[in-house]
Amino acid sequence: MSGMSGGPRGEHRALIGELAALVRLAHTALRGASAVLTDPEDPGGIPTAEKALAELRERIEEDAAAAVPGGPTGLVLGVHVGCEVEALGQLVQRLLEAAWARQEREPFDERLRPPLRGLAGAAVELVARAADALESGAPEDTADVLAQLPEVGRRQRGLYELLLAPETDRGTDPVDTADLVLLSCCYQQCADRAAAVVRHTGLLARAAR
Secondary structure (H helix, E strand, O other): OOOOOOHHHHHHHHHHHHHHHHHHHHHHHHHHHHHHOOOOOOHHHEEEHHHHHHHHHHHHHHHOOOOOOOOHHHHHHHHHHHHHHHHHHHHHHHHHHHHHHHHOOOOOOOOOOHHHHHHHHHHHHHHHEEEEEEHHHOHHHHHHHHHHHHHHHHHHHHHHHHHHHHHHHHHOOHHHHHHHHHHHHHHHHHHHHHHHHHOHHHHHHHHHH
């Protein structure tokens, strides 16, 4: 986080920009991993995700070794968002591992792909909105992210209801069922991390004034 200058407010804005960039890298990696999981005929998302994830890890390591500007507010903000972004990276890694493993199996049943695609899309969108809300600092943007979080839970529940339906239960491979539950949990946790990124932005913005 070197090169941040221009007084306390300038340092704070530069820090926000750096942290928002990290969230966007996590979003790019998540979107790439999700593309191949929801559309197995298009494996191009894997290299995109791997590249973004590698850059994210490198940037996190660089930031961890650098002095955080902005005094106590900058330190709280940097460590808080850094922890959440690092966790997002770990979740994306799990999704990538699942994507690689799924290359050796038949695609998910056609009836199960739409709810998975919807769940993945909701989580990916929430991470993108979290980056925008973090950068803007606008209370309404933060509120929008937090308001969208339950939608991810509803989509996860919808997938579970389909998996538990008698006609699905009889015809779905247990490995596919386990994979879908694992993926849904990863997406729910991604959404939770995205919400956590912006949950305290109002407090931190006031403290930076």
